[in-house]
Amino acid sequence: MASFDRMPSGAIQDCKRRVRAPSARTAIHRNITLKRLLLDFGHAIRCQRPLVRILGRPFVRSRRWVEIDITYRCNLRCLNCNRSCTQAPAAIDMPVAQVEAFLADSVSAGMQWRRIRLLGGEPTLHPDFKSIVGLLDRYRCDHDPGLRIVICTNGRGRRVREMLSALPPQIIIKNTHKTDRQRLFRPFNNAPIDGRRYRLADFGCGCRIIQDCGLGLTPQGYYPCAIAGGIDRIFGFGLGRRSLPSVEDDMIDLLERFCPLCGQFGFSWPTRQLRMSPVWERGYARYYRCQSRTGPSLFA
Numbered sequence: 528m529a530s531f532d533r534m535p536s537g538a539i540q541d542c543k544r545r546v547r548a549p550s551a552r553t554a555i556h557r558n559i560t561l562k563r564l565l566l567d568f569g570h571a572i573r574c575q576r577p578l579v580r581i582l583g584r585p586f587v588r589s590r591r592w593v594e595i596d597i598t599y600r601c602n603l604r605c606l607n608c609n610r611s612c613t614q615a616p617a618a619i620d621m622p623v624a625q626v627e628a629f630l631a632d633s634v635s636a637g638m639q640w641r642r643i644r645l646l647g648g649e650p651t652l653h654p655d656f657k658s659i660v661g662l663l664d665r666y667r668c669d670h671d672p673g674l675r676i677v678i679c680t681n682g683r684g685r686r687v688r689e690m691l692s693a694l695p696p697q698i699i700i701k702n703t704h705k706t707d708r709q710r711l712f713r714p715f716n717n718a719p720i721d722g723r724r725y726r727l728a729d730f731g732c733g734c735r736i737i738q739d740c741g742l743g744l745t746p747q748g749y750y751p752c753a754i755a756g757g758i759d760r761i762f763g764f765g766l767g768r769r770s771l772p773s774v775e776d777d778m779i780d781l782l783e784r785f786c787p788l789c790g791q792f793g794f795s796w797p798t799r800q801l802r803m804s805p806v807w808e809r810g811y812a813r814y815y816r817c818q819s820r821t822g823p824s825l826f827a
């Protein structure tokens with residue numbers, strides 16, 4: 528199995544197309560910005576059915592970018608975590624074989640991804656993190672030389688920092704430098720379906736994340752965004768596509784199912800407090816009931 532510290536140095540050297548300056552690796556990445564808030568405000572208006580009927584849906588899922596949630600382990604407990612790593616912690620790791628299958632299907636389908644991000648949870652906590660990065664790097668060298676491989680990390684703790692510092696220079700690091708202090712987050716567990724603001728919304732629009740972040744691959748399968756896979760982990764619909772979606776598949780059926788539950792839809796003020804609407808309270812209650820039936824071996 529390929530691992531970045533076991534790859535032949537020649538292979539790595541040949542593929543160093545995009546070596547980032549050290550400052551790019553240490554810069555703080557912020558998810559909440561004024562620009563994004565303004566875009567979300569516009570989205571809240573634009574996704575209303577009367578406007579969608581006239582102008583069409585504003586977002587199309589990306590065929591160029593992918594996000595892979597390789598683990599739901601995390602060493603932090605951010606309130607409003609949009610993968611439920613705080614609300615429903617779990618030591619669920621994506622099998623390496625699932626990453627291999629994704630890469631093999633990408634080659635068969637002739638996909639040329641422009642960016643693949645590894646996330647979670649905290650991706651560096653995956654027990655086979657190095658192997659997964661090695662697989663992606665080999666795929667880039669052999670099939671997709673323009674691909675950018677990005678690790679999205681909270682940068683917290685010695686183990687995480689050791690993993691990051693061992694990454695080869697062609698791997699891009701997006702570091703939020705989180706700490707135990709709560710940051711501002713969108714209230715992920717405030718489901719639009721529990722309020723009146725979006726009663727006329729067309730949830731099949733999704734949000735800018737399907738365009739900006741791309742296709743989501745999670746342990747539950749493929750989704751129009753990785754956040755939807757994290758929602759499915761809790762609600763247990765089991766709706767993730769089992770194989771790489773075709774380019775014709777807009778995944779509208781999944782957007783209509785998951786966006787009504789997702790606090791990322793439309794506009795909401797960021798908060799440091801946990802906000803949770805009734806559908807999520809019931810969702811987590813059901814999740815914990817299932818967890819106690821499944822036994823503690825599956826979940827940390």
Ligand code: SF4
Nearest residue numbers: 601603605608648681
């Ligand atoms: S660091 Fe990221 S994955 Fe971990 S709890 Fe915070 S938001 Fe969730």
Ligand code: SF4
Nearest residue numbers: 733734752786789792
């Ligand atoms: S599930 Fe959430 S993040 Fe994904 S498209 Fe819908 S609103 Fe956006």
